[in-house]
Amino acid sequence: MTATSALSSVDPARRGGPDGREPREALARRTAFARGILRAPVYLLLAVASVLSVLPFLWMVIASTHQTSELFGTPLPVLPGGELWVNLARLQESVNFSQVMLNSLAIAVIYTVFSSIVSVMAGYGLATYRFRGRGVLLGVVLVTMMIPMQVLLVPLFQMMASAGWIDSYQAVILPFLANAFGIFLMRQAFLDFPLTLIEAARIDGAGELRTFYRIVLPVARPQIAALVIYTFISQWNSFIWPLLMLNTEDKYTVPVALNTMIGMSRVDYSGLMLGSLLATLPLMLLFLVFQKQFVSGLLGGAVKG
Amino acid sequence: MRSRTLLAPVVALAGAALLAGCAMGGGQPAGEVVLDPDAKLEGEITVWSWDVAATALDRLGDEFEAAHPGTTVNVVDVGYDNAYDKLSVGLQAGSGLPDVVTIETDRAPGYINEFPAGLVDLDPVLGDDEADFDPFKWQAQSDADGALKVAPWDSGTVGLFYRTDYFEEAGIDPASIATWDDLVAAGEVIKAKTGHTLLSLDVATGGGFQMLLQQQGQGLFDENGDITVNSPEAVEALTLLQTLNEKGLLKNVKGWDGRVTSAKDGDSAVTPEAVWWIGTLLGDAPELSGTYGVTELPAFEEGGVRTSNSGGSGLSVPAQAKNPQLAAAFVAFALADADNQVSMMQNEGLFPSYLPALQADYFAEPQEYFGGQPVYELFAEQTANIPAITFTTDNAEASDIVANAVVAAVLNGADPQQTLDDAAQQIATATDREIAE
Incomplete structure (x- = not known):
């Protein structure tokens, strides 16, 4: 059915009437319908994709409510079992889970706050000020991003050991405060920042700090939200460095503690699944809180103006 | 302008290398540690292990403390498998390791050869007991000169x-x-x-x-x-x-x-x-x-x-240990002792590579899971035969x-x-x- 035939079926008295509202609405409805048909395969594809991405998560929920020995059987359980509280009690008992959750939260929050401050300020500086050595400085930042972690492990470890910081949280947090990716992300974000706004603030007599806090920060909120989410997730999931630095079970972070549940001749999968499930909750919460800003932050680079 | 943009990454690279590498050169601790079997036992040690092995050492640590007043044994479960990341970095850096570490038999030769000065020679404390251990373990966990670097613990018979x-x-x-x-x-x-x-x-x-x-x-x-x-x-x-x-x-x-x-x-x-x-x-x-x-x-x-043989593990004392004497004494207490080895079999299921322990009555007991067959007896008999x-x-x-x-x-x-x-x-x-x- 085409738009022309749609028009011809409308009452002739109304067709092309003085306001012309009705036909246009019908047209809009028709095109929306046609668009819907066109989009059906897209939605189908998206539905399949979301089912596929939800399945592992669903399996995590199911697995965390069964005994480990049931997870090796054929067929695999498809419904939640009744072992959730038993698994939770064991998780708490074997790795002191509530404590390590708190540890992880404390580390991730502190790291996110300070690392974001460094990234935002450094990124702003590199993007808006012109000074001697700016290119070199940016180059150094980028190059540290390119050095693989494995190369850094031993020298960094030695630095922490000679500072006497092994088994302390500052050793987990400090070495990565200046996060190259974060700085670069913020620099790119501030490159698009309208200089005229800053100039206007200056003309009005605002100092550099005042300009930064009052003018720049509020406008850059979406990008900062994206940065915060990224920084928090990377610290929350970070494994190898906390593993190397922390030597006391009560100081472990969640990934390090969960790793101790992998045994020599047995793996406590239901405990692991439950722990991983609980570990994703703070991330989901964070994403829900920052979702609006996050999405516009991601699109900020794509759709200019 | 052109030359500057070309030069910038080079300068940056040099700077970054400087930043990343400024703590290089720690290396191995100077001076070889030689154990004295008659040393006075005092102070504190930290032990790294994993899973049920950590449970076993924690239990034996309490008994060791009771037998040797004035000593403290701290056992940390560092997780299995990834514990080797900690061990490798610690040996490479020459610092950060505890007094006793757990190493599996399959991995032991790699560490012994890679870090010849990284692990203490345990012969002064355990050498007399060589004939009492699974001969395969003893050889696999010694260096090329025959010095025992990782004490045999559980067997993979x-x-x-x-x-x-x-x-x-x-x-x-x-x-x-x-x-x-x-x-x-x-x-x-x-x-x-x-x-x-x-x-x-x-x-x-x-x-x-x-x-x-x-x-x-x-x-x-x-x-x-x-x-x-x-x-x-x-x-x-x-x-x-x-x-x-x-x-x-x-x-x-x-x-x-x-x-x-x-x-x-x-x-x-x-x-x-x-x-x-x-x-x-x-x-x-x-x-x-x-x-x-x-x-x-x-x-x-x-x-x-x-x-x-398949698997099994041992205990080792890194050369950087703060209290190597006490560490070695604890290793000997846990491993070269029939009663303690049997208790680890009974409580944690760690099968001893210490042959006198395999004489214990426990190994002849019928096992319900295997329809009453005393299966451990068979493994006990075969342990000394592992090539x-x-x-x-x-x-x-x-x-x-x-x-x-x-x-x-x-x-x-x-x-x-x-x-x-x-x-x-x-x-x-x-x-x-x-x-x-």
């Missing part, structure tokens, strides 16, 4: 686990199986009568090839460090695996989880595996209680060796090449002799070693 119900249904007496040929013949009958395969193996990781090699007293290298992966014994082991697959007696599974699932589903009739597999069965397949028995590994020739083999720094690399050869021969039907000749050549190229005559 191998036996043949079999499904009593499948054997009964097929009318075969497991006791009648003396050689691998017998087992292959039995496997064909079982397959015909019950429909079950004989073995579930993870072919991609080598499918137990090295276990079969060690059974014949061979490693990937001989005592001169020459490559032996294409020896007649190796060809025989690989031919056996190939035959199993050609006759449809082998179920190829993927990884550890695949092996556990396959055992739980009852795919196959036998599992040649170390004594610690009992822990896996009890924990992950409790419903199969009463369906399993254990017998000796079939020999390659009538009267040949009927066991091998000793030589490890080198290149074992890890050679293992990967050999695993590929196993896949080629077993799954793709390549000629075993030809495949192993190629593998030996590859190892020779990769490691600069000679191929043994």
Whole structure:
């Protein structure tokens, strides 16, 4: 059915009437319908994709409510079992889970706050000020991003050991405060920042700090939200460095503690699944809180103006 | 302008290298640690272990403290597998390690060769007990000069686990199986009568090839460090695996989880595996209680060796330990003591490599899971028979090449002799070693 035939079926008295509202609405409805048909395969594809991405998560929920020995059987359980509280009690008992959750939260929050401050300020500086050595400085930042972690492990470890910081949280947090990716992300974000706004603030007599806090920060909120989410997730999931630095079970972070549940001749999968499930909750919460800003932050680079 | 943009990355690179590398050169601690068996025991030690091993040491630590007032033993569960990341970085950096670390037998030769000064020579404290330990462990965990670097702890003595119900249904007496040929013949009958395969193996990781090699007293290298992966014994082991697959007696599974699932589903009739597999069965397949028995590994020739090794671990004292004397005393207390080794078997399921412990009554007790068969007795008898083999720094690399050869021969039907000749050549190229005559 085409738009022309749609028009011809409308009452002739109304067709092309003085306001012309009705036909246009019908047209809009028709095109929306046609668009819907066109989009059906897209939605189908998206539905399949979301089912596929939800399945592992669903399996995590199911697995965390069964005994480990049931997870090796054929067929695999498809419904939640009744072992959730038993698994939770064991998780708490074997790795002191509530404590390590708190540890992880404390580390991730502190790291996110300070690392974001460094990234935002450094990124702003590199993007808006012109000074001697700016290119070199940016180059150094980028190059540290390119050095693989494995190369850094031993020298960094030695630095922490000679500072006497092994088994302390500052050793987990400090070495990565200046996060190259974060700085670069913020620099790119501030490159698009309208200089005229800053100039206007200056003309009005605002100092550099005042300009930064009052003018720049509020406008850059979406990008900062994206940065915060990224920084928090990377610290929350970070494994190898906390593993190397922390030597006391009560100081472990969640990934390090969960790793101790992998045994020599047995793996406590239901405990692991439950722990991983609980570990994703703070991330989901964070994403829900920052979702609006996050999405516009991601699109900020794509759709200019 | 042009030259500046070109130069900027170079300067940046130099700067970054400076930033990243400014703490280089810690290296090994100066001065060798020599243990004194009569040293006064005092102070505090920290022990790294994992899983049930950590539980065992924690328990024994309390007893040690009671026996030696003024000492403290802290045990930390650093997690299994990734503990090696901590260990490697600590040895490389020359700092950050505790007084005692746990190292598995498979990994021990790598660390001993890679960090000759990194681990303390335990001979002054344990040397007198050499004859009391599993000879294979002792050799694998000593350096080239025979100095013991990792004290033998639990043993990976191998036996043949079999499904009593499948054997009964097929009318075969497991006791009648003396050689691998017998087992292959039995496997064909079982397959015909019950429909079950004989073995579930993870072919991609080598499918137990090295276990079969060690059974014949061979490693990937001989005592001169020459490559032996294409020896007649190796060809025989690989031919056996190939035959199993050609006759449809082998179920190829993927990884550890695949092996556990396959055992739980009852795919196959036998599992040649170390004594610690009992822990896996009890924990992950409790419903199969009463369906399993254990017998000796079939020999390659009538009267040949009927066991091998798979896994197991030991305790070591890093040279950077703050209290090496106390650390070594604790290691000796835990490992070179029959009662303590037996208690770790009873409470945590760690099978001793300390031979006097294997005389204990506990090992003769009937095991309910195995229909009342005293299965530990068999492993206890076989532990002293595990053939000793030589490890080198290149074992890890050679293992990967050999695993590929196993896949080629077993799954793709390549000629075993030809495949192993190629593998030996590859190892020779990769490691600069000679191929043994």
